[in-house]
Amino acid sequence: MMSVLKGKKMDKKQVQETYRETTLEEEQEYFEEVENELQCDLQTTQESIDYRNQAIKAQKKYMRDSHGDMDDEEFLQNMNNVNNDTFFIEHAAKQVDVLAHQIESPYFGKIAFEYQEDGQVLPVYIGTNGYWSMEEQDQKVYDWRAPIASMYYDYEKGEASYQAPDKEYFGKIVEKKQFDISNGRLHNAVDTDEKINDMILLDALGKNSGTKMKSVVATIQKEQNALIRNKTAYNLIVDGRAGSGKTVVAMHRLAWLLFNNRKTMSADNVMILSPNGIFGDYIAGVLPEVGEDNVPEKEFDSLMEEILFVDCDYETKLEQADRITTHPDMGKVRR
Numbered sequence: 001m002m003s004v005l006k007g008k009k010m011d012k013k014q015v016q017e018t019y020r021e022t023t024l025e026e027e028q029e030y031f032e033e034v035e036n037e038l039q040c041d042l043q044t045t046q047e048s049i050d051y052r053n054q055a056i057k058a059q060k061k062y063m064r065d066s067h068g069d070m071d072d073e074e075f076l077q078n079m080n081n082v083n084n085d086t087f088f089i090e091h092a093a094k095q096v097d098v099l100a101h102q103i104e105s106p107y108f109g110k111i112a113f114e115y116q117e118d119g120q121v122l123p124v125y126i127g128t129n130g131y132w133s134m135e136e137q138d139q140k141v142y143d144w145r146a147p148i149a150s151m152y153y154d155y156e157k158g159e160a161s162y163q164a165p166d167k168e169y170f171g172k173i174v175e176k177k178q179f180d181i182s183n184g185r186l187h188n189a190v191d192t193d194e195k196i197n198d199m200i201l202l203d204a205l206g207k208n209s210g211t212k213m214k215s216v217v218a219t220i221q222k223e224q225n226a227l228i229r230n231k232t233a234y235n236l237i238v239d240g241r242a243g244s245g246k247t248v249v250a251m252h253r254l255a256w257l258l259f260n261n262r263k264t265m266s267a268d269n270v271m272i273l274s275p276n277g278i279f280g281d282y283i284a285g286v287l288p289e290v291g292e293d294n295v296p297e298k299e300f301d302s303l304m305e306e307i308l309f310v311d312c313d314y315e316t317k318l319e320q321a322d323r324i325t326t327h328p329d330m331g332k333v334r335r
Helices: 012-018 024-065 072-104 147-154 198-207 222-228 246-260 277-283 300-307 317-326 328-332
Strands: 109-115 121-127 131-133 138-143 158-163 168-182 185-191 272-274 297-299
Touching (some): 024 168, 109 147, 121 147, 138 147, 147 168, 147 222, 272 277, 272 300, 297 300
Parallel strands (some): 272 297
Antiparallel strands (some): 109 168, 158 168
16 A cells, blocks of 8 residues: 555655555555554553453452551552542543444545645545554544644645644645445545535435434535634624524534633533523534533523522423413413
């Protein structure tokens, strides 16, 4: 397989003379390579969890059996060890979920970007989550929220650029692919000049037609991407008719903000103000699917109850609607 598939940049002369779009066979080889590493990481992480669980059991048994012989310092040290192992297990369990999801579908798209400044080409495989190979010390898959991944949504083949934290990089996209991957198998790789191949888009929309909203990172459109990655608006209002994708934009923007503001923003200091419990249940799976913790979600009534310190009985919107539909003559009664 060509070195360009390894995520390494190529010499400018080599790019001009040897670069070509990869074949399906080469993509299959790369896919299997990524899958094997993900499987190994999953197994290693699960084994670490099992080991820490056994360590916690042994530590607690020792504390029970030796409680009378331990001084306060030793007891606190043992408790600290248990807490550290517990924290590790909680973090590792989230990583297991991410790895399991990645094994099912590690990435959905690819661009090859030729830098203007030196002519070097960087293949960028884009997935719901990023993946760093410890074995090769290489970024095998880039998170869709990474700055460089924005070009997948914003540009066709040809001149392109992306804004990194240090500066803006210019160049051109010399290859663009979409992948049909499911259940840990690469079914097809499509060379495309368009944002989203029609067949792949229709397939993704069909999968997202149930009672739960799912992540649609593989089918985000250019206009949606501009809203999701907006850096200038302090307050961003998305207006549109029912079914126009407002909630999709809102949830993926929230995921983008959490990813790009790790030092100043976390799920604990964000709140979704939901119109009702049904809506809250509908969107509940989006953030975990892209590797983020769910954020607190409240209905307006519940929020007002807390803010206004309401300590008496009141009629909720759901109760009011039920009363009106059950007793039509009461429809004129004010809430």
